[in-house]
Amino acid sequence: MALLQTENLSFRYPGAEKAALQGVSLSIEAGSFTVVCGPSGCGKTTLLRLFKPELAPAGEQTGRILFAGEPAASARPGAIGFVQQNPDSQIVTDKVWHELAFGLENLGLPVETIRRRVGETASFFGIQGWFRQKTDELSGGQKQLLNLAAVLMMQPRLLILDEPTSQLDPIAAADFIAALQKINRELGLTVLLAEHRLEEVFPIADRVAVLQEGRLLLHEPPRAVAPKLLSISPDHPMLHALPSAVRVWRHLAAGGACPLTVREGRRFLEERYAGVALPPPPVEAPPAGACALDVKNVWFRYEKESPDVLRGLSLRVTRGEMLCLLGGNGAGKTTALQIMAGLDRPVRGKVLLHGRELKTYRGGALYRHNLALLPQNPQTVFVKDTLRADLNEMLAAMETPPAERAGRMEQMAKELGIAHLLAAHPYDLSGGEQQKAALAKVLLSDPTVLLLDEPTKGIDAFAKRGLSELLRALTRRGMTVVAVTHDVEFAAEAADRCAFLFDGEILSVEPPRNFFAENNFYTTAANRMARGLWKTAVTCEQVAACCRAAEERL
Amino acid sequence: MKAFAGLHPAVTMTYFVLLLTVCMFLPHPVLQGQALVCGALTCALLCRRGAARDVGFYLPLFLLVAVTNPLFSHNGVTPLFFLNGNPVTLEALLYGLSLAAMVVGVLLWCKAYNEVMTSDKFLYLFGAVTPKLSLVLSMALRFLPAYRRQARRVSRAQKAMGLYAGSSMVCRVKNRLRVLAAMVTWSLENAMETAASMKARGYGSGKRRTHFSLFRFRPADGAFFAALLLLAAAPLAAAAAGALNFTYYPRLSQLQTTPAAWVAYAAYGLFLLLPAMWEAKEALVWRCCKRKI
Numbered sequence: 001m002a003l004l005q006t007e008n009l010s011f012r013y014p015g016a017e018k019a020a021l022q023g024v025s026l027s028i029e030a031g032s033f034t035v036v037c038g039p040s041g042c043g044k045t046t047l048l049r050l051f052k053p054e055l056a057p058a059g060e061q062t063g064r065i066l067f068a069g070e071p072a073a074s075a076r077p078g079a080i081g082f083v084q085q086n087p088d089s090q091i092v093t094d095k096v097w098h099e100l101a102f103g104l105e106n107l108g109l110p111v112e113t114i115r116r117r118v119g120e121t122a123s124f125f126g127i128q129g130w131f132r133q134k135t136d137e138l139s140g141g142q143k144q145l146l147n148l149a150a151v152l153m154m155q156p157r158l159l160i161l162d163e164p165t166s167q168l169d170p171i172a173a174a175d176f177i178a179a180l181q182k183i184n185r186e187l188g189l190t191v192l193l194a195e196h197r198l199e200e201v202f203p204i205a206d207r208v209a210v211l212q213e214g215r216l217l218l219h220e221p222p223r224a225v226a227p228k229l230l231s232i233s234p235d236h237p238m239l240h241a242l243p244s245a246v247r248v249w250r251h252l253a254a255g256g257a258c259p260l261t262v263r264e265g266r267r268f269l270e271e272r273y274a275g276v277a278l279p280p281p282p283v284e285a286p287p288a289g290a291c292a293l294d295v296k297n298v299w300f301r302y303e304k305e306s307p308d309v310l311r312g313l314s315l316r317v318t319r320g321e322m323l324c325l326l327g328g329n330g331a332g333k334t335t336a337l338q339i340m341a342g343l344d345r346p347v348r349g350k351v352l353l354h355g356r357e358l359k360t361y362r363g364g365a366l367y368r369h370n371l372a373l374l375p376q377n378p379q380t381v382f383v384k385d386t387l388r389a390d391l392n393e394m395l396a397a398m399e400t401p402p403a404e405r406a407g408r409m410e411q412m413a414k415e416l417g418i419a420h421l422l423a424a425h426p427y428d429l430s431g432g433e434q435q436k437a438a439l440a441k442v443l444l445s446d447p448t449v450l451l452l453d454e455p456t457k458g459i460d461a462f463a464k465r466g467l468s469e470l471l472r473a474l475t476r477r478g479m480t481v482v483a484v485t486h487d488v489e490f491a492a493e494a495a496d497r498c499a500f501l502f503d504g505e506i507l508s509v510e511p512p513r514n515f516f517a518e519n520n521f522y523t524t525a526a527n528r529m530a531r532g533l534w535k536t537a538v539t540c541e542q543v544a545a546c547c548r549a550a551e552e553r554l
Numbered sequence: 555m556k557a558f559a560g561l562h563p564a565v566t567m568t569y570f571v572l573l574l575t576v577c578m579f580l581p582h583p584v585l586q587g588q589a590l591v592c593g594a595l596t597c598a599l600l601c602r603r604g605a606a607r608d609v610g611f612y613l614p615l616f617l618l619v620a621v622t623n624p625l626f627s628h629n630g631v632t633p634l635f636f637l638n639g640n641p642v643t644l645e646a647l648l649y650g651l652s653l654a655a656m657v658v659g660v661l662l663w664c665k666a667y668n669e670v671m672t673s674d675k676f677l678y679l680f681g682a683v684t685p686k687l688s689l690v691l692s693m694a695l696r697f698l699p700a701y702r703r704q705a706r707r708v709s710r711a712q713k714a715m716g717l718y719a720g721s722s723m724v725c726r727v728k729n730r731l732r733v734l735a736a737m738v739t740w741s742l743e744n745a746m747e748t749a750a751s752m753k754a755r756g757y758g759s760g761k762r763r764t765h766f767s768l769f770r771f772r773p774a775d776g777a778f779f780a781a782l783l784l785l786a787a788a789p790l791a792a793a794a795a796g797a798l799n800f801t802y803y804p805r806l807s808q809l810q811t812t813p814a815a816w817v818a819y820a821a822y823g824l825f826l827l828l829p830a831m832w833e834a835k836e837a838l839v840w841r842c843c844k845r846k847i
Contacts, residue, residue, distance in 0.1 A: 103755035367716030
């Protein structure tokens with residue numbers, strides 16, 4: 001039976017020329033796990049919010065939304081649970097237990113009932129360990145799990161989540177998805193999830209809905225998605241966002257059942273190409289050239305008594321290379337970047353930029369045409385009401401003559417593809433647009449070394465590819481880029497070299513193919529599928545190329 | 555001090571309110587002395603680590619207040635010596651000591667209050683009176699640290715872009731203002747999402763909100779409550795009956811030694827020791843339990 005049904009749903013924001021949604025007819029079965037995906041701005045968020053009457057945006061709506069056969073607006077409060085993207089801003093109160101109780105307090109339930117349900121929910125989600133803590137002290141993953149638990153306290157029949165893992169690191173994201181799967185499997189709760197990181201959710205979904213420019217492109221079981229997309233257009237942009245196994249499969253145009261997981265992808269490759277040896281790929285030479293940034297035996301801790309975060313970190317970054325600094329949570333990646341940016345001073349050791357120690361750059365000289373840092377949250381970069389004002393401010397600070405400013409800004413905006421956004425408020429942009437805008441502002445200082453903190457956080461596959469190409473273009477022009485990231489797929493595609501940071505020191509620095517070939521766990525999904533056959537195939541394209549070479553030898 | 559802090563907030567709150575009332579409105583040397591000594595003891599038990607550092611703050615404060623009064627007040631009939639032609643009197647000196655005991659005593663008990671009455675307890679009590687305001691306070695407590703952290707992030711991000719360049723006063727004030735402007739936008743943006751999250755969980759659905767808390771009123775709380783009421787009643791009743799009158803000027807009055815006064819002293823002493831005794835009782839129970847295991 002369909003729990004949620006839309007009939008020919010269209011929606012237009014007030015004052016907008018184009019409709020945000022056009023004729024969407026969708027039917028969600030009770031107990032199913034549905035993933036909604038599509039490029040940024042395709043109308044995912046609008047669609048999901050329309051399902052939740054309390055959050056429905058204002059605008060012109062036609063068509064019907066039925067929840068359990070009735071108009072959705074008449075559902076009891078809490079019957080539809082909604083989890084948003086940002087883990088922080090959804091939390092209302094200061095204590096974990098209070099946050100859990102908040103929804104039931106609103107419904108006016110007796111204290112004893114609340115006590116019981118709070119206890120039950122906390123044990124189901126394994127919250128009891130941090131039950132009495134302040135919400136402010138939790139990690140991002142814990143916060144998002146708390147948001148989920150707090151919504152489930154209301155005993156919803158339908159759970160809607162709008163990109164809930166986009167702000168989490170991969171491990172916390174996988175835990176969160178596992179919790180969702182548990183709820184769906186064990187409680188039979190209907191889950192409707194919008195997501196752009198599809199690697200984990202795609203295989204566990206019952207149905208995948210793809211939206212494109214406000215229209216429902218398809219609504220199919222996951223295995224049928226790639227073939228359908230291929231039949232619509234052989235180079236459909238959505239194909240790049242699918243899990244690695246699917247991407248490898250479609251590169252081969254092999255037909256047959258489409259593999260979804262690493263395990264299936266591995267079997268798929270081994271059945272076809274077992275025993276086909278390929279000549280090893282040409283060895284990637286480490287980039288040669290002068291040293292742009294030299295980190296020498298740096299030790300750092302935040303408080304006098306606290307443990308060391310960095311323990312003798314040494315790293316030489318060559319001019320014109322793109323280096324990705326990888327590592328788990330708490331390995332000291334962000335700290336290392338802050339030290340390279342001169343925001344924190346090392347306790348011992350030193351950092352040299354173009355052969356000069358950082359602390360000898362005085363009076364802001366360090367940040368003028370030398371070094372720039374793009375922080376993790378691009379919002380922290382903007383302080384003005386429009387993007388144009390923000391960029392102008394940067395140009396003024398860099399003492400660009402007023403006559404040249406407009407031209408310089410236009411050129412930068414065109415290069416990054418944000419020319420149409422200059423009049424917008426920076427907070428109104430989407431995640432990917434915000435990232436580009438922040439990058440534009442940072443690049444206006446004309447740095448020789450660019451430091452990036454988690455540049456792929458919260459942006460979708462298309463924006464990620466764009467970013468990757470942009471960084472390539474920058475390094476080709478001689479800029480040096482150091483990016484701290486969790487995202488192994490991004491590092492494999494974009495980096496000239498990858499460095500692995502663990503427990504405050506660098507354990508290995510190598511070009512990506514060698515780097516990931518030597519790792520067993522910490523590597524890309526494509527590499528995990530193919531490493532039994534071809535160890536140095538790291539990206540989906542490389543695996544596909546290996547497959548094609550193997551076909552010729554068969 | 556786990557046991558005392560674990561009591562029901564209403565009990566601990568009543569205790570501190572009564573105690574501070576007596577401290578501030580019954581200026582009697584015996585009571586003040588008791589409050590000072592027991593306050594120091596309770597504070598030492600509550601925060602063992604910082605105790606040594608606190609002596610360095612409270613002792614000079616005590617001396618300062620005690621010495622200031624006789625230097626400026628020349629009331630009293632028993633001059634001890636003359637300073638710049640002004641008499642320093644015994645009465646003024648003793649009044650200074652009494653004042654110092656009261657100030658430091660109240661401060662010490664306020665410190666104990668701070669240690670025991672955490673924000674959630676205060677909110678709980680407050681919530682019983684006005685649930686709306688209590689929710690607002692809880693949200694504020696959640697918001698402030700988040701705000702501080704974001705402000706720090708913004709100012710560091712600005713610095714790393716070279717926008718915090720100048721180090722002059724004007725530059726710094728200007729930069730503060732820039733960050734503040736960004737923070738206003740951030741707060742509003744955040745508030746929208748928080749509001750959405752609240753609405754999504756039934757806030758403002760028209761039902762009367764319940765006020766949930768983790769605190770329970772247990773028999774032990776009842777016992778402590780009864781004890782504290784009984785013990786506090788004695789000095790208050792004695793004071794009301796005029797059995798605890800004491801004046802410093804122009805000459806010291808006699809300290810009362812009537813049975814009523816003795817009862818009041820003893821009861822107040824016990825009252826002040828309640829937290830320490832409660833702790834000792836718990837420690838004893840714990841030790842017995844352990845031995846049985």
